[in-house]
Amino acid sequence: MSETPREPKIRVEHLTKIFGSKSQEALKLLQSGVGKDEILEKTGCGVGVADASFTVASGEIVVVMGLSGSGKSTLVRCINRLIEPTAGKILIDNQDITTLGMEELRQVRLSKLGMVFQNFALFPHRTVCQNAEYGLEIQGMDPAKRREKAIIALEQVGLKGWEEYYPVNLSGGMQQRVGLARALALDPDILLMDEAFSALDPLIRGDMQDELINLQSKMQKTILFISHDLDEALKLGDRIVLMKDGAIVQIGTAEQILTQPANEYVSRFVENVDITKVLTAESVMIKPKAVVFLSAHGPKSALRFMQKQGLSQIFVHDEHHKVIGYVTADTASEATQRGETELHHIMQTDFVSVPPDTPAADLIPIMANLSHPLPVVSSEGKLLGVIIRGSLLAALAERGRTNNA
């Protein structure tokens, strides 16, 4: 999952938040390396976030993850300044949010930052539609137009027909859809989601996660998602920021966090993850040792490749490098004895293939009753790699060992 770095939309630099009246004194102690507990003892100040730096690229989902009390909510609230940072910078589109006056800040909140809350924070005295309209109403948009936009946003989250209900009449999952629609109606560049799905039952939560991924593929928002649930973080995050006691412990993709934990804390944190949900076909496949081309090779050369590499079958490409079938060693040797020179007649064209982002958990049942190696094929039909049963199990065992180390 190595992506080309995109333009950073949010850049957080050395952000620190200390709660309490002697925050400047506490800040000095913190900067000189004194621990959180000692600072609390000496100054009575609580450290919420300590020297956090990271970026969120445009269109990226970054999940900030950590146990309860690790400073996630404080961090996300510093970004729209619901909480005033004690030190550090927050740049949104290269504009430093921390120096803005109240009126400018309101404008940024109105135009760029949508927020979704853990306990939904719906206004109980407003209907679903009026809730979705809230931000637009604050912007001063005229009633007919804002209603239209709110209805579109509600439709996006699957709440068509619920406009005139009050929030109390909706289930938790639906209420959070309203929360999401309220943020989406403003069409902000950035969505801040503080434990947005944590209050929902596991099943509903899974649905909402899928829906968010689905919406994101259409909208390409920049999303900062807060979660205390590692599985959720691994599922949603393009990258994950792992926090402990207000400080960032590691930043990386799901796989980096799982396979190269920065320290003991991270490895303990991730050891219970179901590895098969995280690894994808792409990460467990191996390079095909050899392939043949329908136009260039006959049974004899195919047989030679297979013997040389110790393969029992080989995949056949057409002239556009698309996989069109495979040939087994047995049929190739028979055809050679018969003196045939074409691969056409002996090529098997009914084979199973998977796209590169298939989770490893789905690969296991596919592999169970397969007579050939599983080709991993790009959307254009190109062969990216193959998965053989041995390599899949080895990859799972390997990752599992690193985790439990």
Next chain:
Amino acid sequence: MPRIPIGATIEAIIDFLVTHFSFLTIAFTRIMENVIRVMENGLLFLPPWLFIIAAAGLTFWLTKKRGIAIFTLLGLALIWNMGLWVPTISTITLVLIATLTALSIGIPIGILAALNTGVNRVVQPVLDVMQTMPAFVYLIPAIPFFGLGKVAAIFATVIFSMPPAIRLTCLGIKQVPRELVECADAFGSNKWQKLFKLQLPLATPTIMAGVNQTVMLGLSMVVIAAMIGARGLGGEVWRAIQRLQMGSGFEAGLGIVIVAIILDRVLQHYGTKKR
């Protein structure tokens, strides 16, 4: 140990204010007396039966509850029948003026106290004093400023009945969940938008409970204020006490109860109204 001159100080302050400002308050009193007279005459201009039907209709329209409307109809008819119509109208007028004044001062103070800790720190102890100070005490300074009569009664009533309006408005606004206020902020609301679109609507039931208490306290004070010449139903009770007339005292008391129940039920309806 020397006696701390609390009473003397207060007296000196009141004296000072009376000497220098009572010409203003007395002028104000003249104007108010006329306003009260016009209102009373306006209400008395309607024939009682028409007033009674209109009041019953109004309570039904406000509450949509037939029981309350019927009670209003019968209750007011009984008052008319007991020959207490004029004092009742007089009492209702005083209660209306006093509580509207108390509310229009008390609710904004309550809002300020809820939003500003500095204001709150001043208001709370003052409220404690106001609520525990016996009602009669307010009557004393009212006289030098406003003379004996209805305006002094209104003044004392406003002071006496204001605390619940302030307290419950403040409470109602503070009770708005923090997450909702945070949400309004996150969506870029300014102070006024937050107040009118979120805090006041959510605080309305609590504020209405405060309004109800203010009206009830106002009614009880207007009765007590008969001692300084407020007349009305309280005046009837007062006269009955002085002449030891058990029967007419009870009748006037019954009139007060009827007015109180009507006001309470109508206002309670708004206090408990919920989505």
